Amino acid sequence: MDGLEAREVAYFVAVAEELNFSRAANRLGIAQPPLSRAVKQLERRLGVVLLERTSRRVTLTAAGQVLLNEGRRALDALAAAARRAQRAGQQDPRLVLVTKAVGDGGMLPEILAAYESEPDAIKVDVLFCGFGEQTVLLRSGVADVGLLHGRPDLTGLDFEDLLVEHQIAVLPARHRLAGRAAVTLADLDGEAMPRFAGMRHDGTEGPEVHDAGQLMQLIAMGRTTAILPESARGYLAGDLVCVPVLDAPPSTMMIAWPEQSRSPALATFVRAATDVAARRRVRCGPDSGYDGNQLRDS
Amino acid sequence: MDGLEAREVAYFVAVAEELNFSRAANRLGIAQPPLSRAVKQLERRLGVVLLERTSRRVTLTAAGQVLLNEGRRALDALAAAARRAQRAGQQDPRLVLVTKAVGDGGMLPEILAAYESEPDAIKVDVLFCGFGEQTVLLRSGVADVGLLHGRPDLTGLDFEDLLVEHQIAVLPARHRLAGRAAVTLADLDGEAMPRFAGMRHDGTEGPEVHDAGQLMQLIAMGRTTAILPESARGYLAGDLVCVPVLDAPPSTMMIAWPEQSRSPALATFVRAATDVAARRRVRCGPDSGYDGNQLRDS
DNA sequence: ACGAGCGATACCGTGGAGGTATGGATGGGC
C-alpha cells in the first residue's frame, strides 16, 4: 500500500547490476544477509519475483528487468531533486551551463553577454566537459542548462534548436583530400571516423574520443578524420585543415535543460540564447547556419 | 551523503502542498510532531531551508519550490516503477491501452486487429478514460500506451504522430450555424467552448468537461459548442450536427508511451499502430487526415 | 485579555535495519 522506499530500490538495483548479493552488499557498504532480506521484502511488497536465485547464479526475471530500468530512473530523479534543491537553497544562486570545448558554435561569449545584460541575470558558471557528459550532468542536477550537438539521448530533457550548421571535414595537413576546396561524403567513405563517447552508437568503427583535444591530436596523427560543424573551424590546432562537406546533413546545435525545471533564471537564459541564435540566423541568411560560407552557391 | 528517502520527500511534498503541518500529517495518516521532525531532518540532510515557518503561516522557500516540483516527479517515477514491475511480473502479461471515448480517430479497431495478428502479440486491455487522464495514467504506470489528442503535456512521455485530421464544429441542431455547409473560426467567435479537463489551459472560458458523453449533452442543451477532429463524426448523438471548420488548425492524434519503456510488446504495438496510420494516410491522400472530405477543394 | 490554532519540544515504546554466525546447496579442482 505504502510507496516503495528508495533504499530498497537502490539495494535491488545494486544486486541486479552485480548479479551477486555479496558483491552488491560490499558495494553498498552493508553485509550480505540484510541485503538478501531487503530484496526479499521488496519482492514481497510488490508481490512479484524480481530475481531467480539458484545457489550458484542470480538472474533477472522480466519484472526485475523492468524494475532495474525504471528504478534507476526514479533514483536518478530523486538524487537530482536533492541536488537541485540544495543548489536552489544557497544564496548567491548560480546557473550552471555545461558545454563541451568545441560545442558552443562560437556563440557562447555572445550568449553569456546577452544574458548578463538582462536585468535579473544571476552569475553563470560555465562547465566544460567531455563529449556526451552533458546530458548526464543535466539529468543528475549538476548543471542547469547545456549546449549540445549531435543526436544525444534527450529523454528527460527539454530543448530548443539554436543553430543549424553546415559541416566540415577536419583532416591532417597531408591528407589526400586536404587540398580540395570541398568534398562529399562519398570522398570520405572508408575514412576512419571517431566514435564520440556518450553518443548513440551508430555502428561506426574508430577510436573513441572524449574531448576536442584528443580528437585534434588523433587527426593530426592521421589516425582518424572527423566531420564537425562549421564553427569548429575556430578551434583547429596547427597541422589540420578543414574542407566543407557538401552533402553532410547539417548539424544542429541545441540548448537543453531538465524537463519542467523552468526556473525564472533558466527561462531568461534560454530566451537570451535563442535570441542570440535568431539574430545570428538573420545576420547570416535564413537558410544557413554558421556565417556565410562557400556552400551557399554550390 | 546517502540518497534521500522517499518517505521524507513524500512527507515534505504533503506539507508543501497543504502549507500546514497538521493537515498534512492528517492526510499522511501520522501525527503532527513526527512530521515536523521528518521535515526538519530532511532540511538538515540537504543543508537547506525548505519551509519558512512562522507559528502562524508556512511558506515555501525557493529551494522548497524546487524540491516540491522535482520531488513530486521523482515520487511519481518511483511509484510508476513499482506498478510497472508488478504488472511485468504477473504471468499472462497484458498491454494496457488508454484512450478517451472519442479519441481514437476511428482507428482503434483496426489498430487492435493489426496488433493481434502479430505473431508475438499479447492481450490488450483497452481502458477508456476522461479527457486529460491519459498522460497521468501513462506516467503513473497504470497504462502502457495511449492514444492522445490535442496538446497535452507530454513530459516524461515518448510519442509518435499517427494522424492529422481536419476539424469540425459540433453544434446543437437548431444552432444558427447548423445549416451551414462550412464555417470559419470567425463564425464561431463568441461561442462558448468547453474547457477540457487536463489540457493546458488556453484561457478560454466555458464549462469544464471530462468525457465525451458530458460534452455531447452540453452541446445538445445549447450550453456550449465544440471543435473536434473529423473522426468524432461517428460518435454524434441524435440532436447534433457537425460542420467543417475551414480554418481550424488540424488536430493531431498521436500514440504515446512512457519514456524509455520500450518493452518488446510495446514496440510491436507502436509499430502496428503507425503502420495502420500510414496505410490510412496512403488510402486517403498524403496531405489529409481522416477520410476524404470537402475541405480538399476549398 | 483570552482562547483557538499551529508548530516545536520532550519523552517513550516498538518495529525494523543492520551485524555476526551458520546452514545448505552447487559446481569446480584434484
Place this chain on the structure above:
DNA sequence: GCCCATCCATACCTCCACGGTATCGCTCGT
C-alpha cells in the same frame, strides 16, 4: 569421487529512529 570454495538463506541479537502522546510557546482574532 571427494572436498573445498562460493554463494544465498536463516537464526538471532542489538540498537536506532520512526511514530505516538503530552505539552509548551507563539500569534492572531475577537
